[in-house]
Amino acid sequence: MGDWMLKQNSKNSRLKKFFSSLLVVVVELGLMVAATAAFITAFDYVDTKHVENTVPRSSANSQVPSQASQNSENPAGAPASAPVSSALPHPLRDxxxxxxxxxxxxxxxxxxxxxxxxxxxxxxxxxxxxxxxxxxxxxxxxxxxxxxxxxSPEKQQMLFEQEIQNYVKTGLDYVEALAKAETSVARADYxxxxxxxxxxxxxxxxxxxxxxxxxxxxxxxxxxxxxxxxxxxxxxxxxxxxxxxxxxxxxxxxxxxxxxxxxxxxxxxxxxxxxxxxxx
Ligand SMILES: [Zn+2]
Structure with missing residues (x-):
């Protein structure tokens, strides 16, 4: 019984040692990742400044989380592994x-x-x-x-359809009316x-x-x-x-x-x- 306890104890302490060294490795890795991220962030900052200084624009609120118009990435939330997105031109981020x-x-x-x-x-x-x-x-x-x-898009669509009908009333056929309406009222979401x-x-x-x-x-x-x-x-x-x-x-x-x-x-x-x- 005592031997068994002893064995168990030494097994436990070996396990403890193993886990504490594992913890050290994990913490060290974490620090390395954090340092890399900090470096990349600092680099990005410099890079952004550079872009702002060399092009004839900068916005008062460029810090505001941006909803890019056409880009598929989210630069604001980009992780350190995707530093390229920070180089996206401003029109896509403003x-x-x-x-x-x-x-x-x-x-x-x-x-x-x-x-x-x-x-x-x-x-x-x-x-x-x-x-x-x-x-x-x-x-x-x-x-x-x-x-x-x-x-709202629904309201916009309603206005667009109304506009087509207005042109239809003037004697245009539907296709012509639609083409005309497109120059005066935008479709929903457009x-x-x-x-x-x-x-x-x-x-x-x-x-x-x-x-x-x-x-x-x-x-x-x-x-x-x-x-x-x-x-x-x-x-x-x-x-x-x-x-x-x-x-x-x-x-x-x-x-x-x-x-x-x-x-x-x-x-x-x-x-x-x-x-x-x-x-x-
Ligand atoms: Zn308007």
Whole structure:
């Protein structure tokens, strides 16, 4: 019995020794992984800074978890084993530049919090910029107001079908009506209004262009991060007819840069991609 206990005890202590040395190995491995991760993170940081300094843009909120528009990876949560994703160009990581158009569906990963403000629904992140723009306009004696903000895909689809019917009523056949409708109302998930980052102002009026409010917006909206999304001279690129009432939030720096370079969002995203991938 005693021998058995002794045997068991020495067996137990051998086991204990084995497990404690195993623990040491595991802890050491853990430290090595952590050190590698720290090194890669530090390297990424430097690399990101480098990209930001060499390209003509940087966003005020680039730290915000991004919902990339087209990339399939998630750079924000990328583990140390995938440092390549951190070199993705900014347009793919900046939620403010999310491109939703005839060609680009609303990204599945796009995350927003929709809130009710100024009688419409908006992405919570643009409420304050809008408020500032609205108040600045008011100080200049200009009244701007929101007709529309966020729209659910269901609502968007309903509007699209209504638009087709409107054209059918004018005498067009269904195929013609559909083609026409596509230039004025986007299909569900292909409308910027599904992001909550787009706003329609002052009643969606064809003759809004040239009014004092429109002129004020053209001049000052970029100061608050908004751009005229479908300008008259970019219709062949946006594939949307001139909409003087439709503004889109892209952030102040992007908006100013787009204005300066006279680029619409499609062109600007392209421009950033080209300029930011050359160094990779
Ligand atoms: Zn609109």
């Amino acid at each position: 939620w403010k530049l999310t491109l939703v158009n005839y060609d680009n569906k609303m990204p599945d990963k796009f995350q927003n919090v929709i809130v009710h403000a100024y009688n419409v629904d908006l992405d919570s992140r643009i409420v304050e910029p809008y408020r500032q723009m609205h108040d600045a306009a008011q100080k200049d004696g200009i009244s701007i107001w929101l007709s529309s903000g966020y729209r 409308s910027e209004h599904n992001t909550g980052l787009a706003v329609d102002l002052n009643g969606v009026l064809e003759n809004f262009g040239g009014t004092p409010a429109s002129n004020w917006l053209q001049k000052h909206a970029p100061d608050y991060g908004f751009i005229l999304r479908y300008p008259a001279d970019k219709q062949d690129i946006t594939k949307i007819k001139y909409e003087p009432w439709h503004y889109r939030y892209v952030g102040i720096e992007n908006a100013k840069k787009m204005n300066e370079l006279h680029l619409c969002l499609e062109e600007y995203v392209d421009y950033l991609k080209k300029n930011q991938t050359t160094g990779d």
